[in-house]
Amino acid sequence: MDGFREEEGRVLITSNRLCNFLEVTDKTLTNWKRQGCPQHSRGWWDLQQVIKWRGVIQSGSDDPVAKKSVNLQQKKLVAEVAYKEAQAELTRIKTDIADGKYIEKEIVEDELSRFFMVFKKSAMSLSRKLANVVGGYVEPIEARRVEQELNDTINDALEQMSVDGVYSAKKKKK
Structure with missing residues (x-):
């Protein structure tokens, strides 16, 4: 033939x-x-x-020669697909940035800083407000002790949250 x-x-x-x-x-x-x-x-x-x-x-x-050749082609194809997907993701992110879907880091830091300052002031004033409410029902010395205990707990909570991001209440001994 x-x-x-x-x-x-x-x-x-x-x-x-x-x-x-x-x-x-x-x-x-x-x-x-x-x-x-x-x-x-x-x-x-x-x-x-x-x-x-x-x-x-x-x-x-x-x-082994044929298998190696096919494996190399498959690996190359997988790498090319991953590369194209990464390029598409990068293009999508750039488009989102251009469309204003992301906020600049400095703006976020400033806003969060302001928010947490207001939050801290509000949390710190809770002990005095709650002590005033309780003060009508207990002796003044007891009201100050409650205020101090609340203040310590709030300070402890704020410190734990600023370091670990989580507050774990201390267990009281009986």
């Missing part, structure tokens, strides 16, 4: 016939060769090895 030959049980095919068979150009075949597609000899290709390399059929053998 023209363009085919059999050698040691292998079907060999010419470059021209292989291009026709796989419906690719000779340039594509040249690119495949550069990427590691196994070629039998100049102008001749082992049809089974080429098809295995392209991943059309699963290899029953443990040909």
